[in-house]
Amino acid sequence: MSAKIDRAIYEIGHLDTLAAGDSLLHRLDPRAKLLTTAIFVVCVVSFDKYEIARLLPFFLFPAVVIGLADLPLGFLLRKLLLVSPFVLFIGIFNPWLDRSIVAQIGPLAISGGWVSFLSLLLRFTLTIGAALLLIATTGFAAICMAMERLGTPRVFTVQLLLLYRYLFILIEEVVRMIRAHSLRSFSAKGRITYRVFLQMLGNLLLRTIDRAQRIHMAMLSRAFTGEIRIVRQFRFGYKECLFLGGFGGLFLCLRLTDLTALLGRLVLEITG
Amino acid sequence: MHMADALLSPAVGGTMWVATAATTVYCSAKVRQSLDDRKVPLMGVLAAFVFAAQMINFTIPGTGSSGHLGGGLILAVLLGAPAAFLAIASVLTVQALFFADGGLLALGCNIFNLGIFPCFIAYPLIYKKIVGNQPTQGRLLAGSLIAAVFGLQLGALAVVMETTLSGVSELPFSSFVLMMQPIHLAIGIVEGLVTAGVISFIWKARPEILERAAGDQPLGALSVGRILIGLGLVTVLTGGVLSWYASGHPDGLEWSMFKVSGQEELEAPDGVHRSLEEVQTKTAMMPDYGFKASEAGAGEPAGESGKLGTTVAGLLGGLLVMLLGMGIGFIFKRRAVSHPHPHQHPHA
Secondary structure, three states, rough: HHHHHHHHHHHHHHHHHHHHHOOOOHOOHHHHHHHHOOOOOHHHHHHOOOOOOOOOHHHHEEEEEEHHHHOOOEEEEEEEEEHHHOHHHHHHHHHHHOEEEEEEEEEEEEEEHHHHHHHHHHHHHHHHHHHHHHHHHHHHHHHHHHHHHHOOOHHHHHHHHHHHHHHHHHHHHEEEEEEHHHEEEEEEOOOHHHHHHHHHHHHHHHHHHHHHHHHHHHHHHOOOOOEEEEEEOOOOOOHHEEEEEEHHHHHHHHHOOOOOHHHHHHHHHHHO | OOOOOHHHHHEEEEEHHHHHHHHHHHHHHHHHHOHHHHHHHHHHHHHHHHHHOOOEHHHHHHOOEEEEEOHHHHHHHHOOOHHHHHHHHHHHHHHHHOOOOOOOOOOHHHHHHHHHHHHHHHHHHHHHHHHHOOHHHHHHHHHHHHHHHHHHHHHHHHHHHHHHHHOOOOOHHHHHHHHHHHHHHHHHHHHHHHHHHHHHHHHHHHHHHHHHHHOOOOOOOOHHHHHHHHHHHHHHHHHHHHHHHHHHHHOOHHHHHHHHOOOOOOOOOOOOOHHHHHHHHOOOOOOOHHHHHHHHHHOOOOHHHHHHHHHHHHHHHHHHHHHHHHHHHHHHHHHHHHOOOOOOOOOO
């Protein structure tokens, strides 16, 4: 169990480390990245469910981002694999339920279900990948501020920032509790029974509420009026316009016209 | 049971986003109005508590599996509906970004499924009615159990409906429902027991916490009714508009293109573009959902040379662009490795 917690801390921390990097992409205004990612996701999911070929060009964006921002591909792929079970579970029914034949390659008949399953996997990789790349090039605090600039109520962005601030402290508290329990439970091998679980949770909750009170007093003593003021410079310059306009335009173009068939046809004609 | 981007259509995802955004704005206004600035840090820290508490698992006797806290109901009990909704939404946002749970478009669905049902239905209409202001052990248990089960059943049903309406998965509504509801009945029972246990622990140790939470934000029946009606209206309206886009026109984007430019697709100028476009219209792999048409007439031989040829062309083109992208990414990456952040070595 504590391996799971360690991994969670490690992964959040690692994404944060990546976001602290310094590249052309990291330096862009977070609003540009947030909006570009939104256009990307909507374009990808708006394709017909049997679409495969026209989804492939969209891998251009993650490839360029990973390259420009120098992100570790293996780490990102591992994260994708970790969350894939639900989509795999729902999607694997497609080949069973949709057996109409849509293509024939030699003796191999391909059913619509397999096509839509493959399409679903591509969508999954692209959309989840886009979310991971956004956080890995931008960082959580910057995304929150971009959200606020784009109209999210301040109460909610402050809530996000506070959650993120205290997440690590409370997870560490949980780690200490579990360690203390497993050190004192020789025969149970660290397994937590329902009764003990409730007491741990209750104690954690009491400590949390006390902590909130201390935080509140500390905030009051620093002239807190119920609103957190954030000082941060935002600049939406020509680089941001170029990024948003270029990639956004490319996505819309790939969505509205069938460039891939055109390109493939040209290559086939040239080569023979 | 996190909903995922890959299973969603833009119409369904967009509708849920609008509904969730409207609720977030409403709840934020409510929380600001309450003028209780104690709540600001309490909300943030309690959301972190739910996150951390989900990492403690207990073994369920006799099954070999383990359970943990979901957290929606307990936040509603401790914070009241509007603040709890924001706390749940913040937890789900962090999960979507850092643990890739669902994705950005599905975030609207997830907040709706896991936030609105516990906060605006299960807590005020079930838990509060059963537990009242003078909780006993029995009432606490009954209220938490029924509210948690009911909230999660609604959430699971919403996942099924969103998936079915999106039409990416082939799973029929009825069998998907039969699969999801029993699983979530079990999850709901565990959630209800844990919530009741933790609340009665707090009740014994520090009753004033719960009293303050209960008396703090009286959420009258009127206000719940109003938000439910408002939410229903927003959902029906946006859903109606978006699905009208999708049904009356090949797809929403082409339709909006039509609206913007006055023609269905941008007309290519003469010359190269024109001839290229002709090639394209001749070879278009799936002109307007062509696959569906061939599905209807599945009896006909599918391997017609022309169609297969265009499919190959489409796949080839797609692969080429993908490889091109990976090439560009690789080149950038090599450059990044060979020049590792020069500004970081000011003393060199």
